[in-house]
Amino acid sequence: MTAMIRSRPLVIDAHRDRNVCLHCQARPFSVCSVISDADLERLGAAAVTVTVQPGHTFIQEGDPAEHFFNVTAGTAKLFKLLPDGRRQVTGFAAIGYFLGLAVSSSYAFSAEALDTVRICRFNRPKLRALLDDFPALEKKLLEVASNELVVAQEQMLLLGRKTARERLASFLIARANLLPHCAGHAPDGAKERIHLPMTRSDIADYLGLTIETISRTLSRFKAEQLIEIPNNAEIVVLKHETLDNIATGMT
C-alpha cells in the first residue's frame, strides 16, 4: 500500500489542518510571508498541498492554466520545448518559488520535479479572491514578478552573448549565492559546497549548451583548480572570485 502511494506521480496530501500555513517552513521564503498570522487560516483554506514524485511533469505547457503553485520543498525545472524536442530550461523552482504568474489562459512552460517536490496549489478563482482581500499579497506578487524579469534579462545576456565557459561560471556562482550563508561574497579561499539536484543535461538545456560541453568545461574548471567535484550532484567552489570574474566576462 505504501509502495503504491509512493509510485503515484502526484499525491494530494490529505489534511484539513487549519494551521498548515502557520507552521510552513517555506513561509519566510515565499509570497505568503506578507500574510499576517491572523489571516493565515484563510490562506490555508484556499490551498491544497500536493507532493510530486521525481520526474513527474506537473505543469504541461499549453494546458489550461487552472492553478497557481508555491513550492514548499524540493526543486522543479521549468522548460519550454520546440516541436522537434529541443528543450530550453527557463529556470529552476526551489523553496519559496511562486509558479504560474502568466495571466494567459494556458501555461507558457512545463514544470517537472527533479526530486520529491512539495507544492501548495491554488486554483484561479480562489487566488483571485485572496488577491482582492489582501492587497499586500498582490504587491508582493508584483515584486516577485519584477525580480523574475530582472533574472530573465540576465539570462538573456548569458544565452545571447556569453561563451560556454562564462555561462557555466555564471551558473556556478548563481548556485553558490543561493547558499544561506552567502548573503555577501565568500572569500576566494573559502569552500562553498553547492548542491545540484539537476542532471548535466538539465544544466545544458538551461545554459543553451550540450551535455558534452558542460562536462568538458567542468573538467577544465577542475583542472584549473577552481572547483572540486566530489560527486555528480555536488560541486565545491574553490575560487569564488575567479569564477565570478569569468562569469562577468572579465577574463
Added chain:
Amino acid sequence: MTAMIRSRPLVIDAHRDRNVCLHCQARPFSVCSVISDADLERLGAAAVTVTVQPGHTFIQEGDPAEHFFNVTAGTAKLFKLLPDGRRQVTGFAAIGYFLGLAVSSSYAFSAEALDTVRICRFNRPKLRALLDDFPALEKKLLEVASNELVVAQEQMLLLGRKTARERLASFLIARANLLPHCAGHAPDGAKERIHLPMTRSDIADYLGLTIETISRTLSRFKAEQLIEIPNNAEIVVLKHETLDNIATGMT
C-alpha cells in the same frame, strides 16, 4: 534657438495641462487604460512628459532607479552590457510599454531612443502613492509583468535553442504580429509591411547573432522569396505562414 532645443538629448515638455492623459493616444495601449476618466487628472499631475532624441540613452544600467516610464511615442531599445562591450538587447519598447518594473534600487538595463521617443515619467514615491490609491493599476502592472515574463521565456528559448534562421524568422513574425490589422494570422499571400526602427546591429544584439549573420540570413529569405526589402527600415513579409513554420522549428 529652435535648433538648440532640438539638439538637446532630453527635453522636459513644458505643460501643466490637467488633461494631458485624457487625450493621450497611448492610453488604450498602456497601463493607464485602467484609470477612469475621472481619476485621470490625478495621474496627469504625477507624470512629467519628456521627449528623448534619437540615440540618447535615457536609462543607464546601474543608475539609481528613480523613475518609472511609460512610452507614448517612438521606440527604445533596452539592453545590458558586459564589461568588454558585448551587448544583449533584451527588448524594444514601443507605444504603451511600461518601463522600470524592477523593484531593485538600481536599473537592471539601459534604454536608448531609436527614434524620437516620448515618455511619461513618474518618480517612485508618486507612483507608489498612485498604486496605493488605485488597486486596479497595481493589478494591471502585475498583468503586464506576467506577460513580459512569458515573452522573456520565449526569448530564452530563441537564444538558447534556435538557429540563426529560426531566430530571424521569429523576429520577423513577431514584428508582423505587432501590426494593428494582424489580430489573427495573415494569409500566406497577403503582404505585410513591417517597420524596423532599429539597425541590423540592434537586431543582431537582440537575437544573439552578428550583424553579418543577420544580413546573410535576410538575403537568403529574400532569395527564397519569403520577404522583400524595399529599404533598410522596412521589410515586406510575403509568406507569413512559411516564416512562422521556420520560426517554430518546423522545417
Added chain:
DNA sequence: CGTGTTATTGATAGATTTCAATCAATGTGG
C-alpha cells in the same frame, strides 16, 4: 554483480563568428 543510466573524453563536422573588402546612402564643405 550485472544492467541501464549518466557522465566523461576524443575526433570530426558544422554553424556562426571574425576579418576584410565592397557597396549604398547620407551628409558636408569647398
Added chain:
DNA sequence: CCACATTGATTGAAATCTATCAATAACACG
C-alpha cells in the same frame, strides 16, 4: 554641385567555438 568622409549594410574567405558522433568510464540500483 560634386569630391570626400561617414555610417550602415552586404558579401566573401578563413577561423573558431561548440555540436555531433562515437567510445569509455563511473555510478546507481535492483
